[in-house]
Amino acid sequence: MTFDMDHQLSPLPWQTRVEMVHDPIMAWAAVEEPTPQEWLILEVCVAVVAVSTVAMVWLYRRVLSSKRREYAVTRSSPGSGQ
Numbered sequence: 001m002t003f004d005m006d007h008q009l010s011p012l013p014w015q016t017r018v019e020m021v022h023d024p025i026m027a028w029a030a031v032e033e034p035t036p037q038e039w040l041i042l043e044v045c046v047a048v049v050a051v052s053t054v055a056m057v058w059l060y061r062r063v064l065s066s067k068r069r070e071y072a073v074t075r076s077s078p079g080s081g082q
Helices: 024-029 036-076
Strands: none
Touching: none
16 A cells, blocks of 8 residues: 555555455455466576576585585595505
C-alpha cells in the first residue's frame, strides 16, 4: 500500500480493490495470474539460483579433491616423519 497526497490508501498497480479487504480469504482469491514478464523474471531468478548452486558444489568438490591429493602426497613423501 502507498499513501497519496490526501493520505488515502491507494493500491499498487498489481493490487485490486478486493486485496485491500482485510479478509485473508478474499485477498487470496483476488490474486491475479502473473503476467508473462513476471513469469520470465521468476524463471530467470530460479535459473540463476540453480546455476549458482551447481557451480558452488562443483568448486567445493574440486577444492576438496585437490586438498585430498595434497594431503596424500605429503603423507606418502619420504622423510615426512611417519
